[in-house]
Amino acid sequence: MSIKKEITIYDIAKALNYSPSTISRALNNNRSISKKTVKIIQDAAKEMGYRPNSLAASLRNNRSNTIGIMISRINRPFISSLISGVEERARKAGYNVIISQSNDKYENEINNAKALYDSRISGLVVSLAMETTDYGHFQQFVDQGIPIVFVDRVPENFTSYRVIIDNYSSGYMATKHLIEQGCKRIAHFAGAQHRNVYEERKKGYIEALTEYGLPIEEDLIVEFETLSFEEGKKATKSLLKMKNPPDGIFSSNDTAAVSAIMYAKKHGVRIPQDLAIIGFNDDPIASIVDPGLSTVTHPATKMGNISASRVLEHSTETYDESISEVTILNTKLVIRESSQRIPCLETKKVGQPKA
Amino acid sequence: MSIKKEITIYDIAKALNYSPSTISRALNNNRSISKKTVKIIQDAAKEMGYRPNSLAASLRNNRSNTIGIMISRINRPFISSLISGVEERARKAGYNVIISQSNDKYENEINNAKALYDSRISGLVVSLAMETTDYGHFQQFVDQGIPIVFVDRVPENFTSYRVIIDNYSSGYMATKHLIEQGCKRIAHFAGAQHRNVYEERKKGYIEALTEYGLPIEEDLIVEFETLSFEEGKKATKSLLKMKNPPDGIFSSNDTAAVSAIMYAKKHGVRIPQDLAIIGFNDDPIASIVDPGLSTVTHPATKMGNISASRVLEHSTETYDESISEVTILNTKLVIRESSQRIPCLETKKVGQPKA
DNA sequence: ATAAATAACGAAATCGATTGCATAAAGATA
């Protein structure tokens, strides 16, 4: 266990007979050091096997070249791709990424926020826990000038960066698609209505029905807690038991939609003839289930990339904290067999270009 | 942008007329400070809103209460659950988790190792990139007494902690199951043979065939590069084109297995009657595909938990660096319809108890 | 009662990099 000594700028300073300040500046390509000296120092540093101690730099600068991520659960396709996108971009810029999962609990989110804050992260990427309705725990970051990027599940009243999709239009398009396929009674699997994404998808659903003169039936709108497989099954069961069951379902996620497909199939309901189904997210299971689940793509990795970029490009000088910068990404309908009653391939774009 | 000043131990020291040393000790419950004083100081700290600056402590201690993770890709079910398990355990202990993905590239793995090393992580959890065959980039951690836990994809010759499943037995059991279901010509989707997991699964496969007196046919063993959906399709296609096609497939992962199911189904091959299939991992898609894919469970989250524990419990004093501590977790066969020719539910355990 | 041990706390160095200010040398301008 012979722990090797690390080389510091002091070692280099001694070896080259320069002061530590000069070494530091040279290594950071500070222009006040002549190119010749810079070269000498950088070469020596490389040769001596110097490795910057980022902890020391972080302490001095009071920021740690680290991006913190707060999400509900890592092991969900959308979330893991989102994280992947953040990591990808951050690492290219030499930043580390710290993750924390809330398991959709408000209390965990608060604790994680504190932990990340104490870690002196230089930026935060957040997708809110299902439970969260109060955003006070994010104020500490704002007070310290640490940029926050909310992704996908964003708060209603909190000035910050946002990276989202157009949930309203996406919900509208998904529902419209079902209508165009001949559905007259379309059910909706809605998520918690205090979470923007679910609220807006539902609004889009209602708008589409309204526009096409179809009635809004509260019986056909099921509000889920977690949009889980189990919940999907239960909801499908009770929908199919109705005297006048729906002929279409727009689900706010793929898990519940797939669950519906499987339950319906098992009970002799033909998909899409008797029941057309469309989900949301384009998780891997969407293309595996039989019949394939039509859905709305959710550009997770790209959202992660952009979120990280927002943090990296954030500049305290140019930042106006009274303005929310919102980035809206396009989604696409992916039409598979679960909703395709009329034989005609189509792929539609939803949403607006980047704001 | 009025950035609030943080409270330090010096502020507390001044307020209470103690020295910073005493404050530090009291906050760390050092026994050389009287209980009375400790209480006074801790109360004051709380009241003043003191928050320890972990960067300062990290610099001083030269370790950062952070666990680094190196994996191939975050957005894979097994990996994201693994990470989830590490995060879960680490956060409970007040540790942060930094992630880095190699995308299965050796070069990225080297760079990530350097980045994590420079971040002064206090422990490392690694699942090797597909490409990696040289392990020199991990030596730096050993030299600094930083514990490394290899999970799942582990190196052959590198003394360290390991958390794995019994791939050999699992492969054996999976194959045996197919044999018991009446398969006579079982194909194998093998992964890169320099990666322990794939090599051992194949060995288990061969052992089972041998034990039951079935011939080993090289034509039926397909070595994959990435075990992707595409590769699975291609392999299935050529297998089914053989004059004497296989009646069973043991795939080293679920993705390729599901791909095989879908391809075979599409081409009129009945599953499991004509072709019985079993996969590996128990990814979500395994229970979604129709017919449901039999597979081998891979206790990902638990492996993550244990890996984190190994790091947290690691003690430089008691550690003997000439010994590899290996933890082997149980796997289970999950029998679904894709392999069930004989009507009889079964679930078998594979592997040994924790070492 | 006196030496020895213990308890409770303080002074100051340390971890390694950064940076405002000072300084010296070289070049430019009048």
Added chain:
DNA sequence: TATCTTTATGCAATCGATTTCGTTATTTAT
């Protein structure tokens, strides 16, 4: 030549917590 810049570098403080050595009281032992 004298003055003013500009260039290149060093000095020393700083970030905040930890820790090694001490230094006083206060107990305990003899």
